[in-house]
Amino acid sequence: AQSVSQHNHHVILSEAASLELGCNYSYGGTVNLFWYVQYPGQHLQLLLKYFSGDPLVKGIKGFEAEFIKSKFSFNLRKPSVQWSDTAEYFCAVTRMGGSQGNLIFGKGTKLSVKP
Amino acid sequence: KAGVTQTPRYLIKTRGQQVTLSCSPISGHRSVSWYQQTPGQGLQFLFEYFSETQRNKGNFPGRFSGRQFSNSRSEMNVSTLELGDSALYLCASAVLGKRGSYEQYFGPGTRLTVT
Numbered sequence: 001a002q003s004v005s006q007h008n009h010h011v012i013l014s015e016a017a018s019l020e021l022g023c024n025y026s027y028g029g030t031v032n033l034f035w036y037v038q039y040p041g042q043h044l045q046l047l048l049k050y051f052s053g054d055p056l057v058k059g060i061k062g063f064e065a066e067f068i069k070s071k072f073s074f075n076l077r078k079p080s081v082q083w084s085d086t087a088e089y090f091c092a093v094t095r096m097g098g099s100q101g102n103l104i105f106g107k108g109t110k111l112s113v114k115p
Numbered sequence: 116k117a118g119v120t121q122t123p124r125y126l127i128k129t130r131g132q133q134v135t136l137s138c139s140p141i142s143g144h145r146s147v148s149w150y151q152q153t154p155g156q157g158l159q160f161l162f163e164y165f166s167e168t169q170r171n172k173g174n175f176p177g178r179f180s181g182r183q184f185s186n187s188r189s190e191m192n193v194s195t196l197e198l199g200d201s202a203l204y205l206c207a208s209a210v211l212g213k214r215g216s217y218e219q220y221f222g223p224g225t226r227l228t229v230t
Binding site: 045 | 157159207212218219222223224
Protein backbone atom coordinates (compact mmCIF):
# COMPACT_ATOMS: atom_id res chain seq x y z
CA ALA A 1 0.00 0.00 0.00
CA GLN A 2 1.09 3.54 -0.62
CA SER A 3 2.33 5.54 2.34
CA VAL A 4 3.87 8.94 2.96
CA SER A 5 6.37 9.73 5.70
CA GLN A 6 7.10 13.17 7.02
CA HIS A 7 10.19 13.07 9.16
CA ASN A 8 9.56 15.96 11.51
CA HIS A 9 6.50 16.30 13.68
CA HIS A 10 7.25 19.82 14.89
CA VAL A 11 9.85 22.27 13.64
CA ILE A 12 10.65 25.54 15.39
CA LEU A 13 12.58 28.21 13.53
CA SER A 14 13.41 31.87 13.93
CA GLU A 15 12.40 34.33 11.24
CA ALA A 16 14.81 34.43 8.27
CA ALA A 17 16.01 30.89 8.93
CA SER A 18 15.96 28.41 6.06
CA LEU A 19 13.42 25.63 6.00
CA GLU A 20 13.51 22.10 4.69
CA LEU A 21 10.73 19.63 5.46
CA GLY A 22 11.28 16.04 4.50
CA CYS A 23 8.78 13.84 2.70
CA ASN A 24 9.25 10.29 1.47
CA TYR A 25 6.67 8.11 -0.19
CA SER A 26 6.42 4.43 -0.93
CA TYR A 27 5.01 3.52 -4.29
CA GLY A 28 6.76 1.95 -7.23
CA GLY A 29 4.78 3.53 -10.02
CA THR A 30 4.40 7.03 -11.37
CA VAL A 31 3.01 9.46 -8.85
CA ASN A 32 1.73 12.97 -8.52
CA LEU A 33 3.08 14.81 -5.49
CA PHE A 34 1.67 17.69 -3.51
CA TRP A 35 2.36 19.89 -0.54
CA TYR A 36 -0.61 21.38 1.26
CA VAL A 37 -0.56 23.97 4.03
CA GLN A 38 -3.10 24.50 6.79
CA TYR A 39 -2.79 27.87 8.51
CA PRO A 40 -4.33 28.15 11.99
CA GLY A 41 -8.10 28.24 11.67
CA GLN A 42 -8.03 27.95 7.89
CA HIS A 43 -8.67 25.16 5.43
CA LEU A 44 -6.09 23.15 3.53
CA GLN A 45 -4.53 25.06 0.67
CA LEU A 46 -2.41 23.73 -2.17
CA LEU A 47 1.15 25.01 -1.83
CA LEU A 48 2.70 23.32 -4.84
CA LYS A 49 2.44 20.23 -7.00
CA TYR A 50 4.53 17.96 -9.18
CA PHE A 51 3.01 16.06 -12.05
CA SER A 52 5.89 15.67 -14.53
CA GLY A 53 8.79 17.55 -16.10
CA ASP A 54 11.22 19.71 -14.13
CA PRO A 55 11.70 18.03 -10.75
CA LEU A 56 12.19 21.40 -9.06
CA VAL A 57 8.79 22.97 -8.65
CA LYS A 58 7.96 26.39 -7.34
CA GLY A 59 4.85 27.17 -5.41
CA ILE A 60 3.20 30.09 -3.74
CA LYS A 61 4.78 32.32 -1.09
CA GLY A 62 8.36 31.48 -2.07
CA PHE A 63 8.14 27.75 -1.41
CA GLU A 64 9.74 25.17 -3.65
CA ALA A 65 10.11 21.41 -3.63
CA GLU A 66 12.40 18.97 -5.35
CA PHE A 67 11.30 15.56 -6.58
CA ILE A 68 14.11 13.01 -6.38
CA LYS A 69 12.76 9.85 -7.94
CA SER A 70 15.66 7.63 -6.87
CA LYS A 71 15.09 8.58 -3.24
CA PHE A 72 11.27 8.59 -3.40
CA SER A 73 11.46 12.05 -1.86
CA PHE A 74 9.70 15.36 -2.32
CA ASN A 75 11.20 17.77 0.19
CA LEU A 76 9.80 21.23 0.75
CA ARG A 77 12.13 24.21 1.04
CA LYS A 78 12.04 27.92 1.67
CA PRO A 79 15.21 30.02 1.94
CA SER A 80 13.90 32.46 4.53
CA VAL A 81 10.80 31.83 6.63
CA GLN A 82 8.48 34.46 8.02
CA TRP A 83 6.29 34.46 11.10
CA SER A 84 3.28 34.16 8.76
CA ASP A 85 4.57 30.74 7.62
CA THR A 86 3.52 29.28 10.96
CA ALA A 87 1.20 26.47 9.92
CA GLU A 88 0.94 22.73 9.48
CA TYR A 89 2.38 21.30 6.27
CA PHE A 90 1.20 18.09 4.65
CA CYS A 91 2.86 16.10 1.93
CA ALA A 92 0.52 14.00 -0.23
CA VAL A 93 0.76 11.58 -3.11
CA THR A 94 -1.60 10.06 -5.60
CA ARG A 95 -0.84 7.64 -8.36
CA MET A 96 -0.72 8.76 -11.95
CA GLY A 97 -3.60 7.64 -14.13
CA GLY A 98 -6.85 6.04 -13.14
CA SER A 99 -8.67 7.45 -10.19
CA GLN A 100 -6.62 10.24 -8.70
CA GLY A 101 -9.11 11.38 -6.11
CA ASN A 102 -7.41 9.31 -3.46
CA LEU A 103 -4.73 11.47 -1.86
CA ILE A 104 -2.47 9.69 0.61
CA PHE A 105 -1.26 12.18 3.19
CA GLY A 106 1.67 12.23 5.54
CA LYS A 107 1.01 12.92 9.22
CA GLY A 108 1.97 16.55 8.81
CA THR A 109 4.71 18.80 10.17
CA LYS A 110 3.86 21.71 12.41
CA LEU A 111 6.06 24.70 11.73
CA SER A 112 6.37 27.40 14.37
CA VAL A 113 8.27 30.53 13.37
CA LYS A 114 9.43 32.79 16.17
CA PRO A 115 9.38 36.51 15.39
CA LYS B 116 -15.17 31.30 -8.44
CA ALA B 117 -16.63 30.34 -5.12
CA GLY B 118 -14.67 27.70 -3.24
CA VAL B 119 -15.79 24.38 -1.87
CA THR B 120 -18.51 24.83 0.71
CA GLN B 121 -19.46 22.42 3.45
CA THR B 122 -22.45 22.42 5.73
CA PRO B 123 -22.87 22.39 8.59
CA ARG B 124 -19.55 23.67 9.91
CA TYR B 125 -20.05 22.24 13.38
CA LEU B 126 -22.15 19.39 14.62
CA ILE B 127 -22.63 17.65 17.94
CA LYS B 128 -24.25 14.23 17.95
CA THR B 129 -24.82 11.45 20.44
CA ARG B 130 -23.38 7.98 20.14
CA GLY B 131 -25.69 5.74 18.11
CA GLN B 132 -27.20 8.56 16.06
CA GLN B 133 -26.59 9.10 12.39
CA VAL B 134 -25.37 12.22 10.62
CA THR B 135 -25.36 13.63 7.09
CA LEU B 136 -22.77 16.11 5.91
CA SER B 137 -23.03 18.12 2.72
CA CYS B 138 -20.47 19.40 0.24
CA SER B 139 -20.88 21.73 -2.73
CA PRO B 140 -17.90 21.58 -5.10
CA ILE B 141 -16.39 24.39 -7.10
CA SER B 142 -18.49 25.08 -10.18
CA GLY B 143 -17.41 22.79 -13.02
CA HIS B 144 -15.70 20.25 -10.78
CA ARG B 145 -17.14 16.78 -11.16
CA SER B 146 -14.94 14.89 -8.74
CA VAL B 147 -15.62 15.08 -5.01
CA SER B 148 -13.52 13.31 -2.39
CA TRP B 149 -14.06 13.04 1.35
CA TYR B 150 -11.41 12.81 4.05
CA GLN B 151 -11.41 12.36 7.80
CA GLN B 152 -8.88 14.34 9.83
CA THR B 153 -8.08 13.38 13.42
CA PRO B 154 -5.09 14.22 15.64
CA GLY B 155 -4.12 10.57 15.91
CA GLN B 156 -4.61 9.26 12.39
CA GLY B 157 -4.12 12.45 10.40
CA LEU B 158 -5.88 12.82 7.07
CA GLN B 159 -7.45 9.64 5.77
CA PHE B 160 -9.27 9.14 2.51
CA LEU B 161 -12.91 8.05 2.78
CA PHE B 162 -14.25 7.92 -0.78
CA GLU B 163 -14.35 9.66 -4.12
CA TYR B 164 -17.30 10.32 -6.37
CA PHE B 165 -17.26 11.25 -10.03
CA SER B 166 -20.37 11.81 -12.09
CA GLU B 167 -22.58 10.29 -9.39
CA THR B 168 -20.51 7.09 -9.19
CA GLN B 169 -18.25 6.04 -6.35
CA ARG B 170 -14.89 5.64 -7.97
CA ASN B 171 -12.69 4.83 -5.02
CA LYS B 172 -13.15 3.91 -1.38
CA GLY B 173 -10.84 4.03 1.60
CA ASN B 174 -10.54 1.61 4.45
CA PHE B 175 -13.53 2.64 6.55
CA PRO B 176 -16.43 0.52 7.84
CA GLY B 177 -19.72 0.33 5.99
CA ARG B 178 -21.24 2.81 8.45
CA PHE B 179 -19.61 5.47 6.29
CA SER B 180 -21.38 6.04 3.02
CA GLY B 181 -21.80 8.76 0.48
CA ARG B 182 -23.49 9.81 -2.68
CA GLN B 183 -23.22 12.42 -5.38
CA PHE B 184 -26.03 14.20 -7.14
CA SER B 185 -26.36 15.22 -10.78
CA ASN B 186 -25.23 18.76 -9.92
CA SER B 187 -22.02 17.28 -8.41
CA ARG B 188 -23.03 18.14 -4.86
CA SER B 189 -22.16 15.35 -2.49
CA GLU B 190 -23.30 14.07 0.87
CA MET B 191 -21.70 11.66 3.26
CA ASN B 192 -23.55 9.76 5.92
CA VAL B 193 -22.31 8.10 9.07
CA SER B 194 -24.70 5.75 10.79
CA THR B 195 -24.55 4.43 14.35
CA LEU B 196 -22.05 7.03 15.44
CA GLU B 197 -19.19 6.05 17.71
CA LEU B 198 -17.04 8.27 19.90
CA GLY B 199 -14.10 7.62 17.56
CA ASP B 200 -15.96 9.23 14.68
CA SER B 201 -15.31 12.63 16.22
CA ALA B 202 -13.21 14.36 13.62
CA LEU B 203 -12.96 17.09 11.03
CA TYR B 204 -14.53 15.85 7.80
CA LEU B 205 -13.09 17.48 4.73
CA CYS B 206 -14.49 17.57 1.25
CA ALA B 207 -12.35 18.28 -1.79
CA SER B 208 -13.37 18.89 -5.37
CA ALA B 209 -11.20 18.43 -8.41
CA VAL B 210 -11.15 18.85 -12.13
CA LEU B 211 -8.97 17.11 -14.67
CA GLY B 212 -6.08 19.41 -15.55
CA LYS B 213 -4.31 19.96 -18.83
CA ARG B 214 -1.68 17.33 -18.14
CA GLY B 215 -4.19 14.70 -17.15
CA SER B 216 -3.84 15.13 -13.42
CA TYR B 217 -6.10 16.35 -10.70
CA GLU B 218 -5.66 19.18 -8.25
CA GLN B 219 -7.89 18.88 -5.25
CA TYR B 220 -9.32 21.98 -3.57
CA PHE B 221 -10.48 21.59 -0.02
CA GLY B 222 -13.42 23.02 1.84
CA PRO B 223 -13.31 24.30 5.41
CA GLY B 224 -14.60 21.04 6.83
CA THR B 225 -17.35 19.95 9.18
CA ARG B 226 -16.26 19.50 12.79
CA LEU B 227 -18.22 16.51 14.15
CA THR B 228 -18.23 15.84 17.88
CA VAL B 229 -19.80 12.62 19.13
CA THR B 230 -20.69 12.51 22.82
